[in-house]
Amino acid sequence: MRVRFHLPDFSGNFKLNLLFAELLEHRPDLFREGVEIASFYGVFPPSIWNGGRTQGGVCDKTFVKSVIKTFNEKSIPLRFTFTNPALEKKHLSDQFCNMVLNLANNGLNEAIVMSPILEDYIRRNFPKYKLTSSTCKRLNTIEGLLDELKKDYHIVVMDYDLNNRFDLLEQIPMADRPRIEFLSNACCEPNCPRRSAHYHSIGVQQIAYNEHIKKYPNLPFDASKYDPDHFRDCPYSQRGLFEIRNLRTHISPDDIWEKYVPMGFEQFKIEGRTASPLNVLETYMYYMAKPEYRDETRFMLLKAMENSGALSFK
Template sequence: MKDYIYWHLPGFSVFRDLNYTVIELMREFPNSFNENYRVGSVYGTFPGAIWNGGRTVLGFCPKNEIERTIKMFNSKHVPVRFTWTNPLIEEKHLNDTFCNLIMRLADNGENQVLVNTEVLENYLRKEYPGFKFISSTTKRITDPEKLHAEFEKDYFMVVLDYDMNHNKEILESLRPVADRVEILCDEICFPECPKRLEHYRDEALKQLEFEISRPFNCPNRQEKKSFEDCKNKPAFISKEEMKDYIDMGFRNFKLVGRGLPQELVLDSYMYYLVKDGEEDFIRNQINKRLAEINAKKMAARKR
């Protein structure tokens, strides 16, 4: 059995067509992608779901689109992973009609949830035990003892805080559970940011109140972001360094993208997933197929 490396891609809703296209291309042109690389999940939320955390995602998504999206990825045996990490969730929010609808539609034994708060996690485990549960990086766990305690709990995986990406002592200590660790490779935010938890709470409040116009007062705020910004951050893991992590037993790697331009996301896919020299071919394939999908959508609107 091959020892696959799994990549967890952002925005199953907002980047649905891009992610689905990449999954198809990895199967059609395996020699153009790095050996043994697979898509392990697509993570995110449907617009307007109040349990969502990490980034505010407002809007509306009808039932048929939810069903279609879940079916698209599950048909390729790729789990849809919900970012139910809003740290402000209280018991009064548990009966939210829309979020429970999403969970029911995805309750087929193939999908996953990222969790942050005990109140929501307990509810989900009771009502939807068929999902795999993953401890979110939004918990901001940087204490080694607390980190190791997460692996004593019933989590399918634990997403490492990106400030620990290059902490050799921590990484070595995680070797026994390396196959349950997920590492965020290309975080664009400022390292060791003292306002990170505050920022998560601000995004959570905007999600609950359906308000997005108020910007968060961040000293490191960037209006225009690029993949080159990610590469310049201390937490960044280069593709040359990937072998070191794989040799240590780490098998799950996450890419950022929610709330970021699709071009940045595509650049990260080209950098990490595609073999050197194959980037132009795969990028052209993606652009061609996305153009065809958009043309069909436009034609359907005119009918």
């Protein structure tokens, strides 16, 4: 049995994710059967190709190389969220994003794509990368999903409005089911009519942010100038773990092991790139720790975070 989790933010959650990976490696008895880290996903800011969630900040080359080396030595891929739908051809030459792809171009790391022009660019210039078709495409019909599975993608992320539509999931060929990835803990309201517009707005904001810090590195960025309808106005964007469990799109850990895995599915994404580290940690406990060991596992991880400086209560 393989239950493969894609976990958020190798950059901002670097210490948390490293400590979690080490705990899973050394104490597998604390975790549910078959749990694997399939990837840590995200970007190194400032990445103009980034999409899905606006990511601020600046990482230097030394940090980039260190993170790549640290996780790749554990055979864990980094999966870059290069899903900005607002990109133009001029953005393909971005020095920072190309530097990152060159540094991680070892055949292990991956990229999530949405923009056709960026996907084509990566396929031509960085053919070692396995590509994932992004949830930002909103593949919310079975016909669209089946068509996407015919294309050359390592993984296809299904729109989470289909998460619990088992009548439709049964129509996916068995051979393709290991390539389907479920966004398990989505905070967005089911059937949100503005989701695609939000993804585009986030992309516009990411471009504007990158342009801003090049010109004014010491001045704060005012997002309101670029995206008046941005998802910051969405009442659901900051939902935590305990607020989303009654949504019809939610996939519980029991459902993963009792329904999805027996059907042949094995890829599950946990969102949380812009969530607090405590919410991310609790989500890891909810999905991957054995229920009877959650408290012990949480304490061990919190203690390790405190000792490493990743968490401070002072």
